[in-house]
Amino acid sequence: MIRQSFYRRIVFPVALILITMIIALNGYDVARRIESRVLHALVVNVSLILMVLSIWCGAMIANTLAYFRGASFGERLFVSMFTPVVFLLKQWLGIWGIYSFAEFLFLLFHHVVLSAVIINLIGMGLSELWCRIIDRVKNRDPAVKVVQKGNAVVLLLGAGLFTLMFWHFGHFYYYLFMEAYIRLFL
């Protein structure tokens, strides 16, 4: 794979997903103030599609772009996780000032705060798989392994955390989290 410029392999994929997320989140909130029901529905639905693509599927897109532009695994991990981490910070900082600093820190273990990162770990892992399959088939290069160590770790970590935090619709982990919270803080 030809290693393209820093801008093309890193800045562009990051900016594409991040800007899409910013537009989607703001578009959705602005939509509520639109009085025309048709326009309201249109803006809401477009915003929602963009939200899903950027927040929940962003890593798949960003990683695919970065992979075929020659980004290293570390770079791809950065590109994939940038927007989810920004979303995590948005969720996390949303409680700033309401609770004590220790409670604020403890929220980093909450599954909703971590959700975008976890789902995008899975997304990146899956995207790595199809990028490598395409790479291997297109370039007829048997040296390209479909499953690589870093990729496997990302996928397993994402799947493991997802299972722990969202098993039984997240109830199991939620009560675990709250039990710990009550014991620590109340």
Add this chain to the structure above:
Amino acid sequence: MTKFRESIFSQPMTRRQALKTIGTTVGAGLVGLKFPGILSAGNRRPNIIFILTDDHRWDAFSCMDHPFLKTPHLDRIADEGLMFENSFCTTSLCSPSRASFLTGQYAHRHGVKTNHTPWQESNLTFIERLKDAGYETAFIGKWHMPGEGLPAVRGLDHFITFTAQGGQGVYYDCPLYIDGTYTERTGRYITEDLTDFALQWIEKPRRNPFCLYLSHKAVHFGFVPPRDLDGMYKGIDLHLPPEADEFVPLTNYHLFVGAPAPLSFLYRRYCETVVGVDEQVGRILEKLDQLGMAEDTILVYAGDNGHLFGEHGLYDKRVAYEESIRIPLFIRYPKVIPDPGRRAWQMALNIDLAPTLVDLAGLDLPPGIQGQSLVPSIRSKDAPGRSSWLYEHYPVYPIPIPGIAAVRTDTHKYITYQNDLRQPELFDLVSDPKEKHNLIKTQEGRDLLEMMKSELEAVKKQTGFVENWSTRT
């Protein structure tokens, strides 16, 4: 009469007869002290049934002109009794509001500030007051106030509750603690199951009046209707508010609330679950009719708090907007209500329930109650009502809604937030009942602000509210 009096008092009494008479009189007096209800059979105190549902909006009834919901049995309570159409909870959250119903106190007084802060066993409930007066008492259903194990609630003869899902319970197969004994309830639907126990309690032969506190899980999330009603409103126009969209529960801070489904799905299921409650309330009304108890029984129906379904682009409760703080409150007591079917205009609060029931039972109010008896408003449509009241909400970890202190008057609402984390809000409820136009930065708002600030300070002072948002116990 004269002849009878002569026959009694003209006869000489032996020493044995005299001692027997004195003994009987003293004995009866002592029994009367311990069980006053037994001795007031001629003027027997009324039975009391309080039915509390969860998250039942004030407008989710056919008698409130809901566009499609049919709730004939609940309507009947309002038609044959009284509907307080301006009823509110002082904290829009399950546990604090439940504790307020029981104690007649604000959350900052009874201490159950959120769903995570424990019930204090020193709290005095209206049930305990009624028990002391000779009532037979039962609590059946959702307790949902944290603490170690089952709570030791004073004054209860019969206690059925559940602890599943942190005390929220589940709609099907919800295990119950029946007087402390864990019991599987496989195949049972919770609203029907609790109603069955309530009916058993009602029809139990007894000499004393009873107080039944029937506290449903319904219609709390996950909105599971009974199987025969599941889907009854499929395809119907749900009349969701114009500012709502399907994705409200899946966006913004609602992700923390944990109802990951489209809004119309949730609201349809909610309405179907309400119908399930209505059917079960109908069974209770039918039983009272069968037993000829309807005239002697005070029946109260209330919800613990409201619920937003897309209004203001929000889902859930907690906030101080009308859809969140308004609750249904119907009281049926034919002996006292002179004009059944009336809609009382006075502002009633959840903290008014305890003093009202104690008052209707003819008892003195226990100390520490912050609510007011609604009996004057029940008896007369012209009775004066309160002019303003305090709304309080404590932050519920990890939901990013700051603490709220607000004052609501007949015409306005002023909302302030913890540490000014959000801009204060001021609404004219007469011209803007849906609270869409925050007046705080307008000339009208500036003109009103000082008055509303003073009103807020006054209700804070009156209730002993001190701004301390910590929920640490």
